[in-house]
Amino acid sequence: MNFIELNGIKLSRLIFGTGDLRKLNGTELLDQFVHAGGTTIDTAHQYNTAERILGTWIKENGHRDKLVIMTKGAHHDDGRPGPRVDAPSIRKDLFESLERLNTDYVDLYALHRDEPGVPVGPVMEExxxxxxxxxxxxxxxxxxxxxxxxxxxxxxxxxGLTGFTFSSVNLALAAAKEPRWAGCVSADEETAAWHTRNQMPLLAWSAQAGGFFSGRFSPEDHSNADMVRVYYNEANWERYARAAKLAEAKGVSAMQIALGFVLNRSFPTCAVIGPRQHQELEESLQAMELALTEGELAWLNLEQEALAG
Structure with missing residues (x-):
């Protein structure tokens, strides 16, 4: 397992996402993740059931001291209606998450959404x-x-306050045409340049673009409306073709190339993954060792026409 450091906290570069934890067959994949050296787990107050499952698993296994838990709160569609990026909502969501997770602290806490018109001062004070x-x-x-x-x-x-020390937005080889969910933000070129200048870690959610590079989808298959809406366009299918070509040359899968695109950046990154099978998790673990050059990254992202070498 590979790691980055954030505020003295050691994060595994693969982060186990629990948004679909309630759909999985128990917590066997969490056990596999920890056994492989994974430490960082992503959840949220909005993932009510997932937080409870995770909290029970932590208590039963005594894993708390070995884990880095990130939870999120103040989502605009969680609890009372209307804007929720405010002190009362942050406080409510945090305390409820701590209770569900059977812990008295979380390592990383993120605001799940933004309300751009809300002043930042009271939020940072809280x-x-x-x-x-x-x-x-x-x-x-x-x-x-x-x-x-x-x-x-x-x-x-x-x-004289502590500022944000990490960001978690969508970053993937397949560029989202529109937000996958309301209020979501994807990293564009300006965002990547800002992270490079500031070297702020980016914890990328949907780092594998919902499985776009898995081979389960094709331009002719429109059965998954969300995938069509968010990812289906000519540019992303070209990215898929290039990922498949580079994967063949390197003896890996296109999914591993796509994950390598996130992990081989000019700023610190981690990738939130949502494996549903043991083999999917194993492939993601192997992808951490995949080195991609700046030229390969640029070619994959359609920034240059030819792949040098």
């Missing part, structure tokens, strides 16, 4: 309160633009 009281070890933003993160961190810096 998050810093929980940092000071030990309920959170590091704070970040999920589905915030880099400009809003910078705004929040500028406020924190000018008021």
């Amino acid at each position: 998050l810093n309160l929980h940092l000071a009281e030990g309920r959170i070890k590091a704070i970040g933003a999920s589905n915030w633009t880099y400009k809003r993160i910078q705004e929040a961190n500028d406020y924190a810096s000018s008021h």
Whole structure:
């Protein structure tokens, strides 16, 4: 297992996503992930059932000290209607998540969505309160633009507070045509350049683009409306073709090439994965060792026509 460090916290570069945990057959894949050296698990207050399953698994196995738990809160569609990026919602969601997870702290806490019109000051004040009281070890933003993160961190810096130390947005070889879910943010070229300048870790959700590179989809198959809506276009099918070609040359799968695209960046990255089978998890573990050059990354992303060498 490979790792990055964030605020003194050691994160496995593969992060086990629990959004679909309730659909899996028990927690066998979590056991496999930990056995392989994985430490970091992503969940959210909105994933109510998943948090409870995870909390029971942690308690039964005594894994808490070995794990890095990231949960998220203040989603705009979780609990009371309307904007929820505010101190009362953050506090409510955090305490409920801690209870479900059978722990008195989370390593990473992220705001699940943004409300762009909400002032950042009260939000950062509230998050810093929980940092000071030990309920959170590091704070970040999920589905915030880099400009809003910078705004929040500028406020924190000018008021003697701790700012966001990580971002979690969508980053994948297949570029999303539109948000997969309401309020989601995908990393564009400007976002990647900002992360490179600041070296802020990006914890990429849907790093494998919902399985777009698995071979289960084709331009003629429109049976999955969400995949068609988000990923089906000429550019992404060309990315798929290039990933398959490079995979054949390297003796790996197109899915592993796609995951390598996320993990081989000019800034620190981790990839949130959602395996549903043991073999899918094993392939993701193997992909961590895959090295891709800048030229290969640019070619895969259609930034150049020829693959050098």
